[in-house]
Amino acid sequence: MTQAQAKYLKDYKSPDYTITHVDLHFSLNGKETLVTAKSQVKRLNESATTLILDGDDLQITQLLLDGEPVSYTTEKGQLIINDLPATFELTIVTLLDPEANLALEGLYMSDGAYCTQCEAEGFRRITYFLDRPDVLAIYTVQVEADKQAFPYLLSNGNRVASGPLDGGRHFVRWFDPFPKPAYLFALVAGDFDLLEDKYRTRSGRDVALQVFVDKGNLNKAHHAIASLKKSMKWDEERFNLEYDLDIYMIVAVDFFNMGAMENKGLNVFNTKYVLADTASATDDDYHGIESVVGHEYFHNWTGNRVTCRDWFQLSLKEGLTVFRDQEFSSDVGSRAVNRIHAVKVMKNQQFAEDAGPMAHAIRPESVIEMNNFYTVTVYNKGAEVIRMMHTLLGETGFQAGMKCYFERHDGQAVTCDDFVSAMEDASGVDLTQFRLWYRQSGTPEVTVTEEHDVESSEYRLHITQKTQPTGEQTEKLPLHIPFDLELLSSQGDSLLNRVLNVTQERQTFVFENMPTKPVPSLLQNFSAPVRLSFNYCVEQLMLLIRFASSDVAKWDASVALFSQAVWQNVDNLHTNRAMHIDTRLIDAIKGLLLEEGLDKALLAEILQFPNVATLSEQVTQVALDELILARSFVVEEIATGCEDEMLARYRELRGIDEAASRALKNACLQLLLKISDEHQILAKSQYDDAQNMTDSLGALSALNGEQSELREQLLHDFQLRWADTPLVMDKWLTLQATCPGEDRIAAIKSLTGHSAFSFSNPNRVRSLIGAFAAANTEVFHQQDGEGYALLTDVIIKLNKLNPQVAARIITPLIQFKKFDSTRQTKMKDSLAQILALPDLSKDLYEKVAKALG
Structure with a gap:
């Protein structure tokens, strides 16, 4: 594929021009939506005279330079204007069809509402722009639409004006005083139910809180707004960070590729992470909502006020904010259980990514499609790297580093190195070797052996570390590993608790006054993301x-x-x-x-x-x-x-x-x-008596591993009861996808035609096809290869419809090297079939090509 060219971190160059202010005007009118972008452009490179803007599938109706027509050319997703002055005003008018945008990037429709998703590179689907995170501008946005159909017109910042227009239309104008990159722009227009509240900050400012949900779901928004208030209070108390606008809005939409998006002051959420009541949501759902609401709120500082210089630095905001949301969940809930959940993600998913064809450092060196790097490595391993810094510096040193980071870089687009430097300078701890975690991919293998000398009462731990070659990284250096250790006596008494600094390929640690051989508790609390032997x-x-x-x-x-x-x-x-x-x-x-x-x-x-x-x-x-x-x-x-x-x-x-x-x-x-089947009566009784979704689903999940008449009976009852509630039907689809049995593939194929399923909705696809491939290991990997064929057919269909979703659910297929030769051959045949597609998306090309070598 000629368009699938890699980009490299080493090739980063600061922009020749920047945009300081943007005035956006949206006339929302279905298939003929007009967007006027008036940008104040400033030259940064004195020798530059050519401006190159990014665009994707755009129709220009007008382009003006300081109010006058100007010649331009377009090629390969770029708009080029030559012979430019040092400063100027550029006006571009584009015509969009949001209804036809099924990729759910840029401006699109979600169940009759206008919605945007601009991270990572979606803004270029709205207008030609310097669509890169190191161009920060102040935005003024006016949105116009039919008032009856779209009574709520939302964008970033504070609402500064509104009023009626001719023809039953109206407008709202928004102003965001904080410079931001284009990926943080947001617009939502629709008719919603609105839940309102307020939060008084520690400095005494009242912030209006608003959660917008689909009609009829207002009673399911209370947990989300309570989680938001809890997050705001926690960030003030733990990190001394206060919210900065007059209003904070959350909008729940059903068609969304991600979990949520932290657009400044206007967070767009997947309904999965907003809507909850005890009848329809499990305890895990409630926890997930609290965590994700916290995560997006915490981005206000770690991602918005200080953002990424380039997309290779994605973990700067995501790894740090995952660490913050994990700490939030641990402080307000069970620290042990939250830590166990984080460790499971690392051991089950991130280690697999490190061992597969998409292995990359938390700050990758090259990318073909940026959407492919919203990964457990960047997010979750990135959070573990932040946690290791916290372990090395302690809470006081870490908080001093955070304070230094914000004082230096508020309002800037910076790098992972800038963050580490702030931590280093504030704490006085040398993190030179620790920086290797950012650029070295793969999972370190740490092997520990023990030795006890009765005569000297010495206990010795010999620790070695080795990281296997990954991709293009054949040489691996020793990492700085904080190694949390407890030694217990044979009666269970704690003899020692200490964090060891493992910095060499081979090290020996000696512990004196150990007359009897202790039992070591190694790498306690998963103090480093390594495989322990x-x-x-x-x-x-x-x-x-x-x-x-x-x-x-x-x-x-x-x-x-x-x-x-x-x-x-x-x-x-x-x-x-x-x-x-x-x-x-x-x-x-x-x-x-x-x-x-x-x-x-x-x-x-x-x-x-x-x-x-x-x-x-x-x-x-x-x-x-x-x-x-x-x-x-x-x-x-x-x-x-x-x-x-x-x-x-x-x-x-x-x-x-x-x-x-x-x-x-x-x-x-x-x-x-x-x-024994005799215990099925317990599941039946629990299901019949359930007062909440956790117990209903618990009974069904217990039965789901057994093919029985009772299972079919209760699943049918569950379907009838919840047929009109999509998020609950997602749970039903997942139960169907993860059930064992030889007839499962035929059943899943049949379910793709069910009224509860839609290929155009990412939640539905993930619940049925994604869950089948990732969680039904026995059936997906059955010897005849039919599981692989099913996933391949779906991916081919999604390649045109929604490449992002296709690339995310393909993961189990590209990890073929772990299996026997028969399965490997069938999996590689499926990948070859995908690679041969004449219109293969960059999202899929990158993963499939790397998998096949």
Whole structure:
């Protein structure tokens, strides 16, 4: 593909011109929407006389330079004007058809409302512009539309004027006093229900809060606005950051490629992360809304007031803001459970990305399609890098670094290096070696061995680190790894808690006054994003589960104990030996179920044993069929051995209206249904009596692993009950997508014609096709390749319709190297079929071409 040219960080050049002020005028009129952009342009490079603007599929109706027509040329998505003065006013009028824009970038329609999405490069679909994040301008925006159809006309900043126009139309003018890049521009026009509130900042200013939702959903917006107020208060107290405009708006739209977008003062959200009531949303949904509302609000400073110089610096705002939203969730909820959820994302998804064809550093060196780099590496590994800095500097040093960062760079577009320099200068800590985390891709492999000298009472830990070659990075240097360590006595007493600085390829750490050999709790709280290798025995893991001071370490030890049992049985299958289980694993789980005072949410996490996809990430090559059999055997043996204890806990928790209790109850129910069909009566009773979506879905999810008449009966009832609620029907689609069974692929194909599904809506596609490919490992990877063929057909369809969504759901197909040769061949054949498309999008080309080498 001639258009699929890579861009490189090393080629960055500051712009020849900048735009200081923009006056935008939108006349919204369906297929004939006119956009007038009047820009004040200023030369930065004294030798420059040519202005090159970005544009995508635009129809120009007028172009003026200082009010006079001027000649220009367009080619390959650029508008070029020559022989320009040092400063001038450029007016461009473009004609748009938002109804035909199905890619959901730029200006488009979502269920009858106008909506924009401009990050990363969507503004160029609205008008020709310097569509790059290092061009910051002050925006004045006037929006005009039919008043009856579009009573709300929204944009960034503060509302400064409004009024009627001829022909039943009206206008609203908005002014944003803070310079921003084009990717933060937003416009929404529609007829919504509005929930209003206000927040008084710590300096005494009243900020109007508004949440706009589709008609009839007002009762589902209260949690979102409560989460917003909680976020504003937390950011003032933890980071001393106060909101800066007079109004903060959130708009929920159903057609949206992302989770949400932090446009200055006007956040556009996927409805999934706004709408919630107990009948239709689970406890996890409530947590997700709180987290995402917080994330987008925190961007006001870490992303908006200080933004990225270029898109290679994306983790500057996203990694930092993910860290901030994780800390917010941990401060207002369970720190242990929130940390476990973050660790799961890293181990299950980010490590897989590092091991696959799309491996990249959190600050990549090259990109073909920027939308492909909104990844778990940039976001979640980026957050882990920020967390490591916090570990090294401490809370006081980290906050001093944040203060320095804002004082230096408020109102600027800067780099990851600028952020690290602020941290370094404010704290006095040398972060020279630590900077390697930004430019080195791959997951470091850390191997630990132990040695105990009885005569000298010394205990030694030998730590080595190695990062495998990835892509074009063949040489890897040692990283600075903060290594959180606890040493426990054989009775479970804590002997030492310390963060070790691992900076060399090989290091030995000596601990004195250890007359008996301690048990090490290594890399506590996942203090660095590395793969850890240590030869734990069963007794050590059982001691950690009981006595480690960190709840995350207890969970991690339980995962290791379960994984050991599974892999031992994979080996048994390979060598034609009978599968068996060490009863000490059953005893450990039984002990946890009986332990009084143990955090119920933590126990629920422990009982959600690693699935096949998670276990697959623990090895380079996976014998998938044997792994599926071995895991099922171990889970069923644990469930059988702990049946009485789980049944007792389940009955104890029935009727308790509290999230942690529901989580543990549903985890027990999942396991009980692995033992006997007799326990299906528990699921039926829970479903019938459910007063909330968590319990309804918990019952259905427990049944979903078993093909039964009751499952079909309850799924049918669920469909009838929620047919008119798209977000709940998404849950129904996911249940259908993740059910086992040989008939599943035919069922999924049939569901693409269901009234609840639409290829044009990203939420529907992710709920059915995305969930099938990512979460139904057994069926997706069945030997005949029909799972691959199904995903391939969908991706070919989405290539024209919505390339961003296509590129995101293709991930399980490009990670073929982990599987056997038969599966690899079928997966590569599917990728070759996609690569051969004559109109292949850049989004897909980059991933498929890298996968096939």
